[in-house]
Amino acid sequence: MSLAATAEAVCSGRTSASETVAQALAAIEAAAGLNAATHVHAERARARAAALDARISEGGDPGPLAGVPFAVKNLFDVEGQITRAGSRATGADPPAARDAYAIRALEEAGAVLVASTNMDELAYGFSGENAHDGDTRNPRDPRLSAGGSSSGSAALVAAGAVPLALGTDTNGSVRVPAALSGIAGLKPTYGRLSRSGVFSFVHSLDHVGVFAATADDLAAALAALDGPDPDDPAQASGVSPRPVPQELRAARLGGWFAAPLHPDVAEAVDAAAGALGAPTTVELTLAEAARAAAFVLTTAEGGQRHLAGLARHAERFGPLVRDRLRAGALVPAAWTGRAQKLRRRVTDELSDLHREADVLFAPATPCPAFPLGTAEHGVAGEVLPIRLGIGMFTQPLTLTGVPIGVAVRRGARSGLPVGVQVIGRPFEEATVLAAMARLEKAGFVMHPAQTEAAHA
């Protein structure tokens, strides 16, 4: 059921917010084996739902997301709780004084927070493996990674436990788990959504992003999240995007984005070209250098972000992140300066490509989900380190800050989800979502894993 249909059912009295929340809480418990939720906010959610139901019975307007249960990555502030960000390094932090802006915005629209979710420690990773909380498991196959770092949020949506979840995307941390878990994901334009109350990782690259089943649901969530917040100094203002064009022009990104590809991914990109009527392939010549720049900015800013903690209590950082952050803190300014210049250059190059195409598209990952606990994976005859390979198509694009959606379908060979990135112009999320809706009509949509099992 779509978010709008759930809200309509709640408003019309066919069901209640208390009922939708109770269902979500039961589904999260039933999905406990995925290790996707780290905190279930049952008491808060039930109270919130009861208040919504009371408002509806009094004839009040509960909002366009009335009774929609949602989850957030455990780096979003939840009032009264320590914001963990998947780490013991945050354990001595004070509890959050108020909810993150994004949680407040969704709840003002009638949605109800039910859980905080597992993640790669401090958002530094793509696998959903966590030394403190255990690994997130993929609902399509629990032996596999759900993708990361917003692993638990993607897994809960893919399992059908919640219809909506929030994550963050710095190098692909929404797009990779959306692709590997088999759900729709959106990384909006850098600066579009407020990040206040969100535990930072790399200030110049962090984005709040959304997971749901369809582009329509992403649009409904985006509408609620999209508002000015004076508490976020990086938020953009005064932006007026062009309307969605009648005739959508699309082009495929080749070059760096053409290989190595698992055959399921290659077929998905071909299918997207057919569905979007995109005969042309264009090349972002700076893609590889852009990935290098994103890597350098991430390690350097991430290291600086945690410098005080590393000096004070390095033992609280997990082994997957501790030495990477230490090394990042030592990166010389010459390298980060070059990365910021490269960022300008590649952003301009992508903008030129967007003159001839409203959306560009590219694979989200080179291959489907990989087994948990592995350091390398094979793709098209190549053996690649997962940490480098899985984000190779998302990382260069993050640098440009443009909005990017991920549409998924089942691969014929692996039987697992694979994803295509739909890349729009800055602040043209509506055009990205329109292209994703067109892809959905061509088979780029997957049902929650639980529903699949029930129908198998």
Added chain:
Amino acid sequence: MPTFLPPPPGFDAEGYARAAASAIGLPLPDEAVAEVAANLARTAGFAALMAEAPEIDATEPAPVFRAGERER
């Protein structure tokens, strides 16, 4: 093709790590030096790749400070 790129020849990553850590007040235990240096060497490879972009050093950097941004 995503491979680990070689660091610049002659880059003494362990020596650099020890010296730079002292400069910024980051304690660096002996047992961490090898892994930290390996990460730095990897980052050095990426930094070298960026240098191949023509006239990159003269390009305007992406983040531009705008005075009074909060008031607007």
